[in-house]
Amino acid sequence: MLLTACNKRTVYYHYEHTPLTGWERNDTISFVVGPIGEDGLYEEEVGLRITGEYPFMGLNMIVEQQLASTQEKHCDTLVCDLVNDHGTAKGAGVSQYQYMFRLPTLELQAGEKLFVAIRHDMKREILPGISDIGVKVSRK
Numbered sequence: 001m002l003l004t005a006c007n008k009r010t011v012y013y014h015y016e017h018t019p020l021t022g023w024e025r026n027d028t029i030s031f032v033v034g035p036i037g038e039d040g041l042y043e044e045e046v047g048l049r050i051t052g053e054y055p056f057m058g059l060n061m062i063v064e065q066q067l068a069s070t071q072e073k074h075c076d077t078l079v080c081d082l083v084n085d086h087g088t089a090k091g092a093g094v095s096q097y098q099y100m101f102r103l104p105t106l107e108l109q110a111g112e113k114l115f116v117a118i119r120h121d122m123k124r125e126i127l128p129g130i131s132d133i134g135v136k137v138s139r140k
Contacts, residue, residue, distance in 0.1 A: 047134030054129030
């Protein structure tokens with residue numbers, strides 16, 4: 001009960017699994033956020049869970065967002081640094097690492113739905129070691 005009481009600002013928090021064989025460039029991970037309960041500013045974050053099999057120090061992701069009511073689209077490129085200069089993972093965890101990357105603040109109206117689509121933008125076609133991609137939306 002205490003966990004719920006401390007987290008009333010979060011309106012959406014969900015992860016989707018990527019294929020065990022690897023996240024392909026053409027595999028878009030999609031989320032539907034809403035309908036939103038009240039007008040206001042909302043913070044949005046993209047969550048990432050990786051294993052030790054991920055071969056790179058960073059990850060580039062394209063995040064496309066579309067408002068249902070106006071069809072207005074936003075597109076952001078997230079450049080995610082996963083390892084520090086000493087080779088240590090920046091994420092929390094031991095065998096699997098969790099990261100959160102912030103997107104620009106959104107102004108949403110009550111009843112609004114937000115469609116979010118995420119894909120990777122790396123030179124390698126298939127990325128091993130990425131287990132989950134998520135989206136968290138919180139009232140500011």
